[in-house]
Amino acid sequence: MGLTIRKILANVQNGTIRVPAFQRGFVWDTERVAYLMDSIYKEFPYGALILWRTKEKLTHERHLGPFQLPDVEPDYPIDYVLDGQQRLTSIFGVFQTELDPVDTTPWPAVYFDMSAEAVLQESQFVCPNPEDVDLDRHFPLGTFFDVTAYRKATSGLTTEQAELIDGVQASRVSAERLCAALAVTGLCTFIIGFVAGLSLFSTMWTILGFGIALTLVAVGLIVAIAVRKPLQVGDPNPVNGPNAALSILLMSGLACATVVGLTITGFIALSGDTSLESSPAQDVVTCVGAGAAALGIASFLGAVAIKISIHFARPRQSTP
Structure with a gap:
């Protein structure tokens, strides 16, 4: 716990x-x-x-x-x-x-x-x-x-x-509550979309629920990181440098995830019916979403690399 x-x-x-x-x-x-x-x-x-x-x-x-x-x-x-x-x-x-x-x-x-x-x-x-x-x-x-x-x-x-x-x-209670609320709302939205998709035999609702859920969860995590660890860009401190870079990469990745969620939602919204046939507008949305997904994955991998480097940058103590 x-x-x-x-x-x-x-x-x-x-x-x-x-x-x-x-x-x-x-x-x-x-x-x-x-x-x-x-x-x-x-x-x-x-x-x-x-x-x-x-x-x-x-x-x-x-x-x-x-x-x-x-x-x-x-x-x-x-x-x-x-x-x-x-x-x-x-x-x-x-x-x-x-x-x-x-x-x-x-x-x-x-x-x-x-x-x-x-x-x-x-x-x-x-x-x-x-x-x-x-x-x-x-x-x-x-x-x-x-x-x-x-x-x-x-x-x-x-x-x-x-x-x-x-x-x-600084207390982070408000940010934690907002993050939790957005995450729960996103999860509920995905469940509702999934159930609606099964009930109506349409994948559109499931995909729409996933897009909205991804957007809400990503925004919630962005808020939590921004309040919990404020960015200190350009700070000469050797501690703040890696931490700021880590925060920037995490928030960039989450921002990309938000874009992906919005593009999924937009793709469905641009559909005139329950089919997923592509239109020119949807093709543009798909390209934007694919680019955001690639950039998001790169950001998360960079954040993992920095977190590992921070972990090994300090001598370890044996802890009873």
Whole structure:
């Protein structure tokens, strides 16, 4: 199942994500926690979280790092962490504001270094000693999910710094919902077209449903990518360069898919009846669609190549 950081915080705080006793304790140091935040920010692979869902609470459990987990209601589904406890604890410890560590060692605060150069191999997230924190340079990640604290922390920033932090913290809920709505609408349109085609013994309706569905899904993904990872064309940063190229190729491919969907829809709309006999106008539409399909495939292949190069550009860490 997909878990956002906000969902992780909520599930840990209400006790539905727990740690079985056979898991080892939290062993990551502060540098590794900061490195994980950098990987999440730069969209590098950082491993999966494997959970075991059950309604039976185990007799023996472990704290989530230094945090004692609250009790859960009886018979309420529980997700026990089987793999990824170090990452889960790090994410929760960095962003949560509800629980205090039960041991005497305080949880280290992680900051985004606004003056750090964005390079693939270097982290832009740091854990300085309290006396070394410079709020003109270091922005606390612990404020990201606390509206009041976030507003206070950003109040003294310059416009450029505020835009930078907004890019790190920005919520993508609206884009995700729009993307999901378009995808569901597209799927329903395809199903309706497919059923209509079977019922009326005509492939026209099936093809029309596919064309509309392809258009809606492609537009939804374009919106999601544009909001989730804004393009930074011409940015000299070595991180933003490959990411911008990746975003451009993905959006180009999706734009081509949109054109293909529209040409399919237009081809059917230009048919005066249920036949698919070609007319001069339809021939033009077909050529446009074929060209868009070829360009779209090339764009997607280029995006895959860049994603692979980004993946291998950074030294890998072994992750418990």
